[in-house]
């Protein structure tokens with residue numbers, strides 16, 4: 001190849017790479033023709049079976065390779081993708097070459113807690129994202145480094161959480177634990193002190209009660225698809241910024257909601273669909289989206305939405321779903337339009 005053509009080729013190649021979102025980048029055989037050796041140190045060294053995009057040289061993609069053990073991990077890698085492989089174990093020293101790792105994505109492997117050794121994650125002093133969704137975990141992994149902000153362990157068989165496993169994770173913002181086998185006793189207190197936590201998904205588990213000790217800054221909290229029968233009156237009181245709350249597909253009946261737990265002034269969306277409610281739980285006037293479809297609701301008191309109705313006293317509800325209840329349009333009182341004056345959708349049968 002003539003030296004003059006190199007800059008032109010380089011332009012072309014980077015053009016090709018730019019078409020791909022780095023999250024979904026997969027090379028064709030031909031791309032290997034322009035491996036780093038041709039252009040010098042423009043990319044980090046890469047494990048031969050993996051891909052390190054020229055446009056994102058600190059990321060190494062080793063997805064879909066049927067790997068049973070880790071590839072060579074060259075130092076300098078910060079974002080490591082190992083999705084859809086057959087990894088079942090991690091040695092304490094597995095990541096000693098890449099202690100600068102910021103993202104470690106291990107979704108769709110066969111990892112088991114008993115085969116994850118020692119402080120393999122805690123050693124990673126810059127780790128921010130740890131994703132081990134769709135594996136064979138039975139317990140929350142740990143110890144974890146206190147730099148972590150995004151922990152995803154959904155679709156495992158987790159039924160155990162060491163009470164200290166999340167302790168001190170001051171920057172932890174997101175936790176995905178949906179589709180596991182968690183009970184309320186296991187979870188009691190484990191989220192305490194996580195003052196950065198804004199997103200917690202505990203849907204599709206085995207909760208029959210709400211777990212105690214929710215941290216104060218949650219914005220999004222999901223308990224859908226459990227077996228919850230009861231909401232303590234004061235349960236959400238200390239969650240002063242909660243905006244989205246999911247409790248659909250549970251076993252809530254009127255007697256399980258004796259007080260006024262959903263009078264939460266920050267709440268924007270409340271999902272109580274697929275329960276056994278006969279009346280509409282009272283909500284704060286600031287609520288915008290209220291999902292109550294597939295219950296047994298047979299009355300529509302305006303007071304569930306507005307304590308008083310006036311110039312400034314009205315409900316901010318925009319979407320209200322009441323279909324598949326024991327209610328027809330004829331059951332809706334006329335005075336409701338004054339209270340629900342912003343509603344653009346009210347579905348009833």
Ligand SMILES: *[C@@H]1O[C@H](CO)[C@@H](O)[C@H](O)[C@H]1NC(C)=O
Nearest residue numbers: 045071072073074075094097
């Ligand atoms: C660590 O990096 C060195 C040099 O890049 C490499 O030879 C070695 O195989 C790596 N070890 C592991 C465990 O990845």
Ligand SMILES: *[C@@H]1O[C@H](CO)[C@@H](O)[C@H](O)[C@H]1NC(C)=O
Nearest residue numbers: 088109110111112134135136
């Ligand atoms: C891991 O989980 C998969 C999917 O649930 C299952 O098919 C497999 O048998 C499990 N492997 C072990 C070793 O438990």
Ligand SMILES: *[C@@H]1O[C@H](CO)[C@@H](O)[C@H](O)[C@H]1NC(C)=O
Nearest residue numbers: 145146147148169170171172
């Ligand atoms: C938490 O995040 C802040 C802001 O990004 C950062 O300054 C701090 O070092 C982080 N703490 C830890 C323990 O990583």
Ligand SMILES: *[C@@H]1O[C@H](CO)[C@@H](O)[C@H](O)[C@H]1NC(C)=O
Nearest residue numbers: 260263264265282283284307
């Ligand atoms: C809801 O809570 C507010 C205080 O945040 C209170 O003033 C109001 O009376 C409560 N509404 C109901 C219906 O309990």
Ligand SMILES: *[C@@H]1O[C@H](CO)[C@@H](O)[C@H](O)[C@H]1NC(C)=O
Nearest residue numbers: 278296297298299326327331
């Ligand atoms: C539906 O509501 C009516 C009264 O509005 C009541 O007579 C009837 O028993 C209710 N049916 C069910 C299945 O709850």
